[in-house]
Amino acid sequence: MAHIRKISWMLILLALLWGPSMGQDKAVDSNVSRAGEKSFQSIVNADGFTCVECHYFDEPDSINWNPSAMDLAGRVPIYNAEGIGVYFSDLKGAVLKKAHAGLSLSAEEQSELIAYLNHLKADPYLASTPTRWRMFLFLGMFLFLILLRVEKKRMDKLPKVARRILGIAAWGVIGVILVQDALGFNLSKNYAPVQPIKFSHLIHATNNKIECNYCHPGVLKGKNAGIPPVSLCMNCHRHQQEGTRTGKFEIRKVLQAAEDSVAIRWVRIHNLPDFAYFNHMQHVTIGGVECITCHGVVEDMHIVEQVEDLSMGWCIKCHDETKVDFSNNYYKTYYPALNDSLLTGRMDSIMVSDINGRECSICHY
Ligand code: HEC
Ligand code: HEC
Ligand code: HEC
Ligand code: HEC
Ligand code: HEC
Ligand code: HEC
Incomplete structure (x- = not known):
């Protein structure tokens, strides 16, 4: 009994000593981070932009090439180890040089900013799943x-x-x-989620003329188009380490993923339910349907957006309206009766629906 009382007293004493000091730490910490927040909102570069005008919070509809405030917050462990001085003095890279021109921060401002970014990272709103x-x-x-x-x-x-x-x-x-x-x-139509890396189809497919099949080789060979692995990005980005718009920040994620041998966690956009079967090769290689017919003008998109609803009605409408090219020997062999109807003029064209394109079992099994 006496022991318990003694221990309780000790615990209470400890709590009395610790509680306020912990509170004080927190108060000091939050003062520092509040000072950092103020700097983030008020210090301007040579062109008159504040940090937060570039390092944004709200995900914009159109792409914003600057790292977001949360992107920076994710790098706090590195800033704790190396500081952020180099990003304001020894400006490596053309994009950084332009963006941070005229910025010089005192050591105190720098550590306040790191405290602020660290505080953002701790924001439970972001950590929640x-x-x-x-x-x-x-x-x-x-x-x-x-x-x-x-x-x-x-x-x-x-x-x-x-x-x-x-x-x-x-x-x-x-x-x-x-x-x-x-x-x-x-909501899947018009779905255009924010991706972990600001990868742009416009820059790669149009500006740099890279074929769709180079990155999505599955379209010609099988069911899934597939998303390219980091090793494929590295074919070019081993050498190309800075982008015109994003500087080093986004491509560094590619290099980092390759170094750590981890996959980039792209957010899947087009996704049929498991009970529906869709095969790319059948449509692209055999049917001769172009990517653009089902996916829209991806080569003009900085952020990929789903343009069709991928509903059953959408599949069937196209099967009803699309002619099958019977000059292709594949069809002549598999559908001799239909081929005869074409030759004798009983049918003037054959739609996908005529070759089972409306059968439940071809899409559901
Ligand atoms: C340099 C490689 C590369 C090239 C070239 C490329 N893509 Fe992609 N594609 C990707 C990556 C990486 C993603 C995943 C990130 C994203 O969605 O933006 C993707 C995603 C997609 C998606 C959405 C996938 C999903 O999750 O539903 C479609 C559709 C697509 N690409 C079509 C095309 C078409 C059409 C072309 C040619 C005009 C093309 N891609 C060229 C790399 C590439
Ligand atoms: C065939 C070569 C090639 C491949 C493969 C390739 N890229 Fe690129 N990428 C480039 C070139 C060239 C640039 C520079 C374009 C510029 O700055 O205008 C670039 C730029 C970028 C940029 C920065 C854009 C900017 O303007 O700041 C990012 C991010 C990027 N690529 C991500 C990826 C990812 C992720 C992959 C793999 C899925 C990939 N790239 C595959 C050639 C390639
Ligand atoms: C005009 C837009 C702009 C303004 C204003 C700006 N930045 Fe940046 N900042 C960028 C861009 C773009 C990069 C990435 C450049 C690169 O990686 O090559 C960057 C990079 C950084 C980085 C390094 C990111 C990393 O981990 O590689 C830090 C830290 C940073 N900014 C903090 C700030 C702070 C603090 C301010 C305000 C005092 C500020 N920035 C003002 C655009 C801006
Ligand atoms: C007839 C319509 C159609 C055509 C043509 C088509 N796609 Fe798709 N694509 C789809 C559908 C439907 C999905 C969703 C598939 C699923 O969830 O099983 C999809 C998914 C994708 C994906 C997501 C990843 C994956 O492995 O499925 C990519 C990438 C893609 N398509 C790229 C392409 C490219 C590149 C082309 C042109 C060479 C193309 N698609 C042509 C309908 C089409
Ligand atoms: C833009 C037109 C188009 C759209 C949209 C389309 N298809 Fe097709 N589909 C075709 C064509 C053309 C063929 C004929 C290719 C062939 O003979 O295999 C075909 C053939 C098929 C076949 C094989 C039919 C057979 O008899 O062998 C299946 C299965 C199929 N589509 C499923 C789907 C599903 C599932 C969707 C929707 C998610 C879809 N298609 C959307 C044009 C389309
Ligand atoms: C050309 C391909 C295709 C054919 C043929 C087809 N379906 Fe579907 N079906 C789909 C796709 C794709 C979906 C998923 C649509 C979605 O995501 O909402 C679907 C969804 C469904 C659903 C779920 C409810 C819904 O609307 O989402 C049912 C039930 C269904 N199909 C029954 C049938 C029956 C019965 C037949 C034959 C009369 C049939 N399907 C023929 C492609 C097809």
């Missing part, structure tokens, strides 16, 4: 409803009204999540 969260919440609500039922059967202590209100609230949460996710399904 909403989908998993929602899943747990969704399942949790069902568990909660079961518990309510058990309580009623076994204990029956809660007032009836309370049980009813809790039940309605749980169903409410389930309903909201369901409705939002159902709406999310229809």
Whole structure:
């Protein structure tokens, strides 16, 4: 008993000593980071732009080539080790030289800025993973409803009204999540997510004339187009280490991924449900359909956007309206009866739908 009392006293004493000092640390820390925030919003470069005007917070609709504030926050461990002085004095690279012209920060301002960026990184809003969260919440609500039922059967202590209100609230949460996710399904048209690297099709496919197949060789050979691995980017970026728009920042992510042998986590855009089957080779190589027909003018996009809804109606509409080229021996061999109809003039053209293009089983199995 005496031991316990002694230990409790010691703990209370410790708490009294520690608590305020911890609070003080935090207060000092947040003063420093607040000073950093002020600099971030007010110090201007030679052209009169503040840091935050380039190092933005809101993801823009059109591409912003500068690193975002969050991009910088992600590099805090490196700034802690190496400082950020070099980005303001020894300006390596044309883009950095132009962007940071006329900026000179004192050592104090630099460490305040790092504290501020570190504070951003700690922002729980960014660390959260909403989908998993929602899943747990969704399942949790069902568990909660079961518990309510058990309580009623076994204990029956809660007032009836309370049980009813809790039940309605749980169903409410389930309903909201369901409705939002159902709406999310229809959002896939015009879907243009922010990617981990500002990779631009316009720069690569149009300006540098790289063929689609060079990076998506799967289109000619099989079901999936595939997204190129880092090693393919490295064919060029081993040498090309600075971009005209992004400077070194974005290409360095490519070099880093190659060095660490990790895959870049591109966000998938076009995605059919598992129960629908689509094959690229069949459409591109055999059917002769161009990428542009289904994906829009990707070669003009800085950020890829899904332009079609990829619904069943969309697939079938095209199958109904697209002629099959029967001069191709492939069809002559596989559909001799249809070929005869063409030759005898009984049919003047044959649509994809005529060669099973409307059969449920070709797309669902
Ligand atoms: C230098 C390599 C490269 C070239 C050339 C290239 N792509 Fe891509 N493509 C990528 C990368 C990397 C991604 C993933 C990042 C993104 O979505 O922007 C991608 C994504 C896509 C997507 C979206 C994939 C998804 O997740 O749904 C489509 C569609 C696409 N490319 C079509 C094309 C077409 C059409 C061309 C030719 C005009 C082309 N690509 C040329 C590298 C390339
Ligand atoms: C066939 C060569 C080639 C391949 C393959 C290639 N790139 Fe590039 N990339 C270039 C060239 C050339 C530039 C410079 C364009 C410029 O600055 O105008 C560039 C620029 C960039 C830029 C910076 C754009 C700018 O203007 O700042 C990024 C980011 C980039 N590439 C990412 C990638 C990624 C990711 C891959 C792999 C999926 C890839 N590249 C594959 C040739 C290539
Ligand atoms: C005109 C736009 C612009 C302004 C203003 C600007 N920056 Fe930058 N900043 C850039 C660009 C672009 C890069 C990337 C250049 C590169 O990597 O070649 C960069 C790079 C950086 C980096 C290094 C990123 C890294 O880890 O490689 C830091 C840190 C940084 N900026 C902080 C600041 C601060 C702090 C201010 C304000 C005092 C500021 N910037 C003002 C455009 C700007
Ligand atoms: C007939 C329509 C159609 C044509 C033509 C087409 N695609 Fe696709 N593409 C799709 C559909 C549908 C998906 C989604 C597939 C899925 O989720 O299984 C897709 C997905 C993709 C993806 C995402 C990654 C993957 O492995 O599926 C890329 C990249 C892509 N297409 C590139 C291309 C390129 C490059 C071409 C031209 C050579 C092309 N596509 C031609 C309909 C088409
Ligand atoms: C822009 C026109 C177009 C669109 C859109 C399109 N297709 Fe097709 N599809 C074709 C053509 C042309 C062929 C004929 C190629 C062949 O003979 O294999 C074909 C053939 C097929 C075949 C093989 C038919 C057979 O009898 O062997 C399947 C399966 C298929 N498409 C699935 C789909 C699915 C799934 C979608 C939607 C996600 C889709 N297609 C969207 C044009 C299209
Ligand atoms: C040319 C390809 C194609 C053919 C033929 C086809 N489907 Fe589909 N179907 C799809 C695609 C793609 C989806 C997924 C659409 C989406 O993501 O909403 C789909 C979705 C569905 C769904 C899910 C509900 C929905 O609308 O999303 C059902 C059920 C279905 N198909 C039944 C059928 C039946 C029955 C047939 C035969 C009469 C058939 N399908 C023929 C491509 C096809």
